[in-house]
Amino acid sequence: MSSISPQKMSVVIPTYNRTDDLCRCLECLAPYFAEDRGCSDSFAVEVIVSDDACDKSLEMLLADRFSWCRYFTGPGQGPAANRNSGARHARGDWLVFTDDDCLPRPGWIDAYAKYTGEFDVLEGKTTSNRKRVRLSETAPINEYGGCLWSCNFAIRRSLFVELDGFDEEYLFWKEDQDLQQRILKSGRVIKFLPDACVVHPWKAPRAISKEHMVFAATRMFWEKHEAKPSSEAAYFIRAGVASFVKVTLPGVWRYSGKGVPYAALLNLAWITEGLRVLVRK
Structure with a gap:
């Protein structure tokens, strides 16, 4: 032994x-x-x-x-x-x-x-x-x-x-x-x-109303690890647009439209966050 x-x-x-x-x-x-x-x-x-x-x-x-x-x-x-x-x-x-x-x-x-x-x-x-x-x-x-x-x-x-x-x-x-x-x-x-x-089984998505918590966590991560982009507004807008073009639009055919409205609203939330940053400036 x-x-x-x-x-x-x-x-x-x-x-x-x-x-x-x-x-x-x-x-x-x-x-x-x-x-x-x-x-x-x-x-x-x-x-x-x-x-x-x-x-x-x-x-x-x-x-x-x-x-x-x-x-x-x-x-x-x-x-x-x-x-x-x-x-x-x-x-x-x-x-x-x-x-x-x-x-x-x-x-x-x-x-x-x-x-x-x-x-x-x-x-x-x-x-x-x-x-x-x-x-x-x-x-x-x-x-x-x-x-x-x-x-x-x-x-x-x-x-x-x-x-x-x-x-x-x-x-x-x-x-x-x-x-x-x-x-x-x-x-x-x-x-x-x-x-x-x-x-990990597929799950229902988080509520879009919680997306502000995602944005807050993202900013905290940037600050802690010195990874803040040159433009916050551009980051959020580009992320929302890119996801809409590369994920949401193809999803219309790939998933027969199932879950696409949620994805589009999520994209919109990111774009809106970017616009909010622009207006705040």
């Missing part, structure tokens, strides 16, 4: 009022806790759920159906803070992040564990459960790496602590891209692992 202690992988799942999705996610992880699985000599697993809804009935449900899962109430201050809260409860050498609406594929943690001795940050593949049928559907697809979406990556816990985790000032959007930039600036290499795969 090896005298080297196995790596402990702490899976961190933030959740908020998505009990059915969360249960499907945990079902995918259940084989790691099956009695006939045996003990791996290379890694151990724990699963942490951080619940921003602070739902007592969910805590009871998990205790009954997934007794191996560690439940904690979240701080109720957005996804970044909820992930950090879950990470603080972790006892593992590695943090493995996914979302409550993701479905980890068999061998997901195994794929990460193979590379824990070579890299400090590992990025997995995120795919979906079917072809897209509406332009308005959304999923953080990442089949070739370079994204570091928060729904599927692993990081050495000591590095996560060193970098102060996710920036909790990002209340909505961009917190994972911000962490990616800080990792790269620290000189670390992010290794993409296509075998560390989760399925």
Whole structure:
């Protein structure tokens, strides 16, 4: 028997009022806790759920159906803070992040564990459960790496602590891209692992009324990473027009018009934001 202690992988799942999705996610992880699985000599697993809804009935449900899962109430201050809260409860050498609406594929943690001795940050593949049928559907697809979406990556816990985790000032959007930039600036290499795969089902889009939060997060990212464009107005207008021409118009034929009105309104929101900046000047 090896005298080297196995790596402990702490899976961190933030959740908020998505009990059915969360249960499907945990079902995918259940084989790691099956009695006939045996003990791996290379890694151990724990699963942490951080619940921003602070739902007592969910805590009871998990205790009954997934007794191996560690439940904690979240701080109720957005996804970044909820992930950090879950990470603080972790006892593992590695943090493995996914979302409550993701479905980890068999061998997901195994794929990460193979590379824990070579890299400090590992990025997995995120795919979906079917072809897209509406332009308005959304999923953080990442089949070739370079994204570091928060729904599927692993990081050495000591590095996560060193970098102060996710920036909790990002209340909505961009917190994972911000962490990616800080990792790269620290000189670390992010290794993409296509075998560390989760399925993210296509979902209904966010409300366009929340787009102002996207704009705010974008500006915060620019300021923090000295990436502000020479013209904010031109950036938003060009982004809206380019998306309309390259995505929305082709979507009329590709998706038989399904979801196109939403996409057009989203394009308009970006163009309007650019015009608002011009008027403000």
